[in-house]
């Protein structure tokens with residue numbers, strides 16, 4: 001039955017959804033490689049909820065990212081963005097994948113040293129800041145678009161991806177810190193387990209996990 005309150009709740013959700021921005025319109029020169037739209041990711045398939053290869057973020061986070069991007073550009077660098085807003089149904093898809101012990105197709109590339117049962121929590125969240133529209137995954141490139149060497153690839157679920165892992169070279173550490181310092185200065189918090197993952201601290205909806213599809 002459609003009640004007054006269910007219609008009202010849907011309206012509030014839609015209003016909040018309208019506060020999300022397509023980041024490409026704010027950062028027209030940034031690079032985007034939205035992995036979960038494609039099969040080029042740790043699941044090996046397009047992920048639920050990604051009907052388009054867009055980077056959506058809540059507008060407060062997007063404006064902060066624009067500030068960070070300007071700093072990167074001043075240093076002769078660019079952003080390459082891998083993931084932004086992530087619908088809860090996409091997170092649920094990840095969790096289903098984690099819980100399927102028979103599917104090990106991407107193990108060698110993405111989690112060679114861990115069991116799937118060790119990924120949830122640290123490397124893959126069941127409730128993610130990405131679903132709040134306040135979090136994104138990104139790296140730095142040079143002015144030609146070549147990714148800086150960060151010592152591990154995006155979504156390599158391994159201690160090697162921990163920002164301060166001791167096995168990376170001085171150059172790789174300097175590159176991770178270039179990214180981290182640019183993001184910190186714009187108000188983002190880093191995540192020590194994944195050098196690519198940042199959350200805007202003044203997030204608008206710290207307790208809301210959105211589930212609208214990326215169209």
Ligand SMILES: C[C@@H](N)C(=O)N[C@H](C)C(=O)O
Pocket residue numbers: 083121122123124125126127128129130137155194197
């Ligand atoms: C899956 C990976 N890209 C990521 O974002 N991990 C963190 C922990 C998350 O899922 O929020």
Ligand SMILES: [Zn+2]
Pocket residue numbers: 083130135136137196197198
């Ligand atoms: Zn992330």
